[in-house]
Amino acid sequence: MFLGDGMGMSTITASRIYKGQKAGLMGADAKLTFDEFPHTSLSKTYALDKQTSDSANTATAFLCGVKANYGTLGVNGKVLYENCKSSKDNYTNLQSILEWAQEDGKSTGFVTSTRVTHATPAGLYAHTASRNWEFESPDGDHECPDIALQLVKYMPGKNIQVILGGGRQAFFPNNESDVETKEKGKRTDRKYLIDEWLDDKKRISTRVHYVTNMTYLRSVKPEETDYLLGLLGYDNMPYELDRSKEEKEPAIWEMTDKAIRILRKNPNGFFLLVEGGRIDHAHHDGMAKKALEETVAMDKAIELALRLTDREDTLIVVTADHSHTMTISGYPKLGNNILGTSVSEEINVEYTVLSYANGPGYNTSRDNFENNITLGNEYKQPATFYLDSETHAGEDVPVFAIGPMAHLFQGVHDQSYIPHAMSFAACIGPSKDSAVTL
DSSP: OEEETTOOHHHHHHHHHHHHHHTTSOSTTOOOGGGGOSEEEEEEOOOSSOSSOOHHHHHIIIIISSOOOTTOBSBOTTSOTTOGGGGOSGGGBOOOHHHHHHHTTOEEEEEEEEETTSHHHHTTTOOBSOTTOSSOOTTTTSSSOOHHHHHHHSTTGGGOSEEEEEOGGGGSBTTSBOTTTOOBOOBSSOOOHHHHHHHHHHTTOSOEEEEOSHHHHHHOOGGGOSEEEEEOOSSSOOOGGGOOTTOOSOOHHHHHHHHHHHHTTOTTOEEEEEEETHHHHHHHTTOHHHHHHHHHHHHHHHHHHHHHSOTTTOOEEEEESOEESEEEOSOOOTTOOTTSEEEOTTTOOEEESEEEEEETTTTOOGGGGGGGGGGSTTOOOOEEEEOSSOOEEOSOEEEEEESTTGGGOOSEEETTHHHHHHHHHHTOGGGTTOOOOO
């Protein structure tokens, strides 16, 4: 499963044009890799208590198959946001498709450009009333353990074989310094979760690796690896446009390559989630160029996954958790730079092709359109009204599928349908006994 966080339809269209124009084409005539998937559908993203969702309740839907309340992860609708008490009943916890895969003997892993404890990946393994409890919860590690603790010490997190992303800050104490950045950790309980992960895995296998940068990741040999923990950033991974020239941080496609090569060794198959998570962050910052670059980077990871897997036995699903308020507007000529401006023929007013319904770009002035400023990496597109952080949008998002049972993705369905369709294709979880003879 490839999940573009915040990758709504306008982002997909603009990214297609952006990809094409980077290659010297007009733009609209280009194709993203998943544009050529044979089956598509639309997913309804609402939460139980919100028309427009966040990345936590949507993760619960597309990974666990159950609609949930805003801000909650891996739990049903009985659990209220940031209400620890409401989540203490074990009957509120949900299994994810990753856990279904583990129970069937498949290898499992995830790759993200955000923190590994962030909302989308946490939907695979965590059960919590708040997505914000990444390294600390109201009552420590008792009734409501934090998300990092659940990844290392609880099922199904402790059985995940490949974990690649950012977020080292949640795994070591706040009186210790990070190995790469020298910043302090976030944990107040003094736990060294990285050491605990290593100790646990080394009791199972001698082929265990923990890496913190690109050099170490490249040195990992998939054929000699059973478990890989890569915490490759103190916080989120850097934006693709900001990755250092020294290549200290890997791109999302490089992490995807390593993950697939390790997981595919299992003859029973594997489940892998790859999240292009910083598409969402760029949109929140009102920086469309960074959002489009992140989408194109994830598209490259999808292209790579197609080469590394077999269409006969591998289902690939590409979707988003929710959309954003970015629009492609006006009447720019074909081939107009998607990040540029256009001029209204009626009233001779210049405007940006991309803009937001809300966000930090509210005060953008037309006086600043000179010298191709709109093409800059840090440029914030205009917004209709001011917010510190641009919001999500509530429209349906597309689902693209290729491989066995990809035809199950057609029409319009609830987001919670996605993992059930995938479980049917793989005969795992709720569909374990539903094998279809072809």
